[in-house]
Amino acid sequence: MSEPILQVRDLVKHFPVKRGVLFRRTIGQVKAVDGVSFDLNKGETLGVVGESGCGKSTLAQVLMRLEPATSGTALFEGQDIFSLNGSALRRLRRDIQIVLQDPYTSLNPRMTVGDIIGEPFEIHPEVAPKGDRKAKVRELLDVVGLSPEHVNRYPHQFSGGQRQRIGIARALALRPKVIICDEPVSALDVSIQAQVMNLLAELRREFSLSYVFIAHDLSVVRHLSDRVGVMYLGRMVEMGTEEQIYEHPTHPYTQALLSSVPVPDPSLRGQREIIRLTGDVPSPVSPPSGCRFRTRCWKARDLCATETPPLVDPGTSPVEGATWPGGDEGASHPSACHFPEEKPKVVA
Amino acid sequence: MSTEGHPAEPPNESPLQDPAAPAVVQQGAEPLLAVSGLHVEFRTREGVARVLNGVRYHVDAGETLAVLGESGSGKSVTANTVMGILEMPPAAITAGEIRFRGEDLLTATASRRREVRGEGIAMIFQDALSALNPVFTVGFQIEEQLRQRRGMSRRDARKRAIELLDLVRIPNAKGRVRQFPHEFSGGMRQRAMIAMSLALDPEVLIADEPTTALDVTVQAQIMDLLAEIQRERNMGMVLITHDLGVVAEVADRIAVMYAGRIVEEADVHSIYRQPGHPYTRALMDSMPRLDQRGQELNTIKGLPPSLTAIPKGCPFHPRCPMAIDLCREKDPELLPIAEGRVSACHRSDELMRDE
Numbered sequence: 131m132s133e134p135i136l137q138v139r140d141l142v143k144h145f146p147v148k149r150g151v152l153f154r155r156t157i158g159q160v161k162a163v164d165g166v167s168f169d170l171n172k173g174e175t176l177g178v179v180g181e182s183g184c185g186k187s188t189l190a191q192v193l194m195r196l197e198p199a200t201s202g203t204a205l206f207e208g209q210d211i212f213s214l215n216g217s218a219l220r221r222l223r224r225d226i227q228i229v230l231q232d233p234y235t236s237l238n239p240r241m242t243v244g245d246i247i248g249e250p251f252e253i254h255p256e257v258a259p260k261g262d263r264k265a266k267v268r269e270l271l272d273v274v275g276l277s278p279e280h281v282n283r284y285p286h287q288f289s290g291g292q293r294q295r296i297g298i299a300r301a302l303a304l305r306p307k308v309i310i311c312d313e314p315v316s317a318l319d320v321s322i323q324a325q326v327m328n329l330l331a332e333l334r335r336e337f338s339l340s341y342v343f344i345a346h347d348l349s350v351v352r353h354l355s356d357r358v359g360v361m362y363l364g365r366m367v368e369m370g371t372e373e374q375i376y377e378h379p380t381h382p383y384t385q386a387l388l389s390s391v392p393v394p395d396p397s398l399r400g401q402r403e404i405i406r407l408t409g410d411v412p413s414p415v416s417p418p419s420g421c422r423f424r425t426r427c428w429k430a431r432d433l434c435a436t437e438t439p440p441l442v443d444p445g446t447s448p449v450e451g452a453t454w455p456g457g458d459e460g461a462s463h464p465s466a467c468h469f470p471e472e473k474p475k476v477v478a
Numbered sequence: 479m480s481t482e483g484h485p486a487e488p489p490n491e492s493p494l495q496d497p498a499a500p501a502v503v504q505q506g507a508e509p510l511l512a513v514s515g516l517h518v519e520f521r522t523r524e525g526v527a528r529v530l531n532g533v534r535y536h537v538d539a540g541e542t543l544a545v546l547g548e549s550g551s552g553k554s555v556t557a558n559t560v561m562g563i564l565e566m567p568p569a570a571i572t573a574g575e576i577r578f579r580g581e582d583l584l585t586a587t588a589s590r591r592r593e594v595r596g597e598g599i600a601m602i603f604q605d606a607l608s609a610l611n612p613v614f615t616v617g618f619q620i621e622e623q624l625r626q627r628r629g630m631s632r633r634d635a636r637k638r639a640i641e642l643l644d645l646v647r648i649p650n651a652k653g654r655v656r657q658f659p660h661e662f663s664g665g666m667r668q669r670a671m672i673a674m675s676l677a678l679d680p681e682v683l684i685a686d687e688p689t690t691a692l693d694v695t696v697q698a699q700i701m702d703l704l705a706e707i708q709r710e711r712n713m714g715m716v717l718i719t720h721d722l723g724v725v726a727e728v729a730d731r732i733a734v735m736y737a738g739r740i741v742e743e744a745d746v747h748s749i750y751r752q753p754g755h756p757y758t759r760a761l762m763d764s765m766p767r768l769d770q771r772g773q774e775l776n777t778i779k780g781l782p783p784s785l786t787a788i789p790k791g792c793p794f795h796p797r798c799p800m801a802i803d804l805c806r807e808k809d810p811e812l813l814p815i816a817e818g819r820v821s822a823c824h825r826s827d828e829l830m831r832d833e
């Protein structure tokens with residue numbers, strides 16, 4: 131097992147909910163991230179999947195120090211990210227980069243593409259001497275599948291997918307150690323998505339980069355990730371190798387998620403068993419007691435409302451009442467469910 | 479809409495110029511919505527970008543046409559042209575027809591066009607947040623249409639808005655109707671936009687990447703919802719997407735776009751079984767699949783062409799693994815390759831032969 135580059139423990143991020151015009155009172159907390167722990171190993175890609183609003187982006191923002199954590203720790207190469215300042219913080223800002231979700235708002239509309247991609251070099255001039263920058267920017271444009279002749283264009287002159295590539299080029303500029311990708315390819319069409327995914331995989335090999343890869347497309351996550359964490363309402367509900375999560379999911383939420391993925395084969399239309407979740411994700415201001423998934427779970431029992439299922443491996447610490455299909459060692463992995471159980475043939 | 483004469487070089491796709499004979503229409507029937515020979519240019523500082531170069535497609539009542547293509551291929555521009563919301567300038571429509579129930583919208587009067595758009599054809603936008611006005615409540619935005627176009631009273635419009643939000647399954651519609659777009663989750667905003675587009679009972683719905691920004695369980699709900707509404711109202715739907723999975727689950731027919739033209743059109747089953755254009759085949763090969771964890775994905779080499787300098791001959795030839803000399807010289811026409819299928823490729827017969 132290689133060593134962890136990023137160690138996150140019990141990370142919590144709450145946003146106060148305020149009311150009132152003159153006297154703004156805090157009337158509650160949005161529990162956006164509520165006790166998340168994981169390790170990211172060197173050269174590894176950890177995929178993070180989950181529904182909109184479950185806290186994936188907040189997790190990314192906190193790890194980037196764009197938002198302060200409410201509690202918990204995050205160590206980058208053994209150093210506490212949240213207590214860094216001065217030159218150590220500057221260094222961190224080079225070493226961890228982010229690729230953002232929203233290609234419409236993440237780029238400054240008044241800057242040319244060349245300036246946007248070249249800006250990191252202004253802030254960190256040690257990476258590229260002034261004379262090299264133009265060539266580097268062109269190279270980066272080429273690498274992400276944009277024509278270098280568009281260097282003087284503005285973001286609004288590109289389509290959504292083209293804008294997302296600009297953001298990726300910018301993140302790659304400083305040759306970071308960790309890249310947090312928040313939905314980096316969801317706006318891209320398949321051929322460019324494939325190029326970018328191959329590129330991310332190639333860069334990872336070449337520079338032993340590590341990725342936290344947040345995406346809503348489970349096929350994309352599977353393709354790039356070594357391990358995968360599934361998030362629901364601020365918590366990780368299941369964590370395992372790509373094989374464990376996709377072939378042997380034991381958490382009902384993961385099973386529903388996987389069964390919702392459209393399969394690119396029209397002959398299978400109407401032949402797959404699809405678990406359709408009803409209802410919306412509950413409000414993160416007042417999440418359900420016990421298991422947060424219980425309001426949408428078809429297996430919920432009384433225990434689920436009173437006791438919070440911990441994210442543990444039922445193979446090593448079996449939970450009372452759990453029906454673990456014994457024998458399959460490889461399938462056993464952490465699942466935050468009181469009744470973890472494989473569902474045969476979730477993926478068609 | 480003043481079409482500004484034809485482009486200097488007449489576009490060389492004679493079969494596309496004949497709106498009376500779109501290749502895949504059943505004999506005699508006038509399609510609900512038919513776009514043909516549509517040419518749109520953007521006049522930019524770098525020159526004239528030929529964004530649409532003879533786009534043609536049609537959709538019938540109760541049918542879903544998926545428009546599939548890479549980013550920048552002109553899917554949204556086509557949709558925006560149909561909706562009459564193209565920004566002109568910089569854009570200019572230089573040729574083409576957009577027929578709704580046989581009537582050409584490009585030559586119709588402005589008031590007639592306004593009537594058709596909204597009541598005949600409605601659109602769901604790619605980006606729900608920027609399509610909804612942040613300073614008005616969701617309810618107000620739906621009611622506004624009903625009051626202006628249907629002459630409804632404030633009270634009736636409110637009632638109808640709540641019904642519509644209910645229809646798209648927004649929980650507690652009565653309370654939600656007073657909320658602002660930013661108080662909605664991504665999936666709910668998309669639902670609100672669907673509700674808004676349905677307000678005037680359109681016959682055709684153009685959905686521009688309606689679920690791209692959403693997670694799969696929400697995407698599945700929205701696609702179910704759209705399919706159900708479409709069935710109930712026998713609506714025609716143009717679904718713009720780049721997701722080959724979504725297409726496989728909901729489309730009846732697929733039109734594949736490249737560099738501002740349709741390069742292949744076919745029914746969903748045969749195109750997945752046997753793509754009739756090298757571009758379609760490459761798209762399908764480059765897709766990551768849930769049941770696979772490959773080492774390297776197949777990609778399409780290079781980039782889509784710059785629309786200010788579309789290569790001579792077949793616009794796909796610089797990226798095509800099957801390109802021959804002829805492809806560099808002659809632009810292939812969109813021609814029938816099988817029953818109900820058309821493709822614009824000099825070598826499509828070889829693709830159709832080798833199984």
Ligand SMILES: Nc1ncnc2c1ncn2[C@@H]1O[C@H](COP(=O)(O)OP(=O)(O)OP(=O)(O)O)[C@@H](O)[C@H]1O
Nearest residue numbers: 145160162181182183184185186187188189414664
């Ligand atoms: N600045 C903020 N103030 C208050 N609440 C916030 C803030 N930022 C995020 N939230 C809330 O925190 C929760 C998690 O948000 P976040 O955007 O991180 O989720 P996500 O999983 O990435 O969703 P999406 O995919 O839609 O972006 C949501 O309920 C959101 O409304």
Ligand SMILES: Nc1ncnc2c1ncn2[C@@H]1O[C@H](COP(=O)(O)OP(=O)(O)O)[C@@H](O)[C@H]1O
Nearest residue numbers: 287288289520529548549550551552553554555
């Ligand atoms: N306002 C504009 N000015 C210049 N070019 C534009 C403008 N809007 C769109 N384009 C160009 O038109 C082409 C098609 O864009 P669009 O239809 O948005 O693509 P998509 O298929 O991703 O929806 C792209 O090359 C894009 O850069």
Ligand code: SF4
Nearest residue numbers: 421424427434467468
């Ligand atoms: S703990 Fe209970 S409610 Fe939660 S996922 Fe498991 S069975 Fe469902």
Ligand code: SF4
Nearest residue numbers: 792795798805823824
């Ligand atoms: S015409 Fe030639 S270049 Fe174009 S798609 Fe066919 S084989 Fe490829």
Ligand SMILES: [Mg+2]
Nearest residue numbers: 186187231312
């Ligand atoms: Mg997010």
Ligand SMILES: [Mg+2]
Nearest residue numbers: 289553554604
């Ligand atoms: Mg678009």
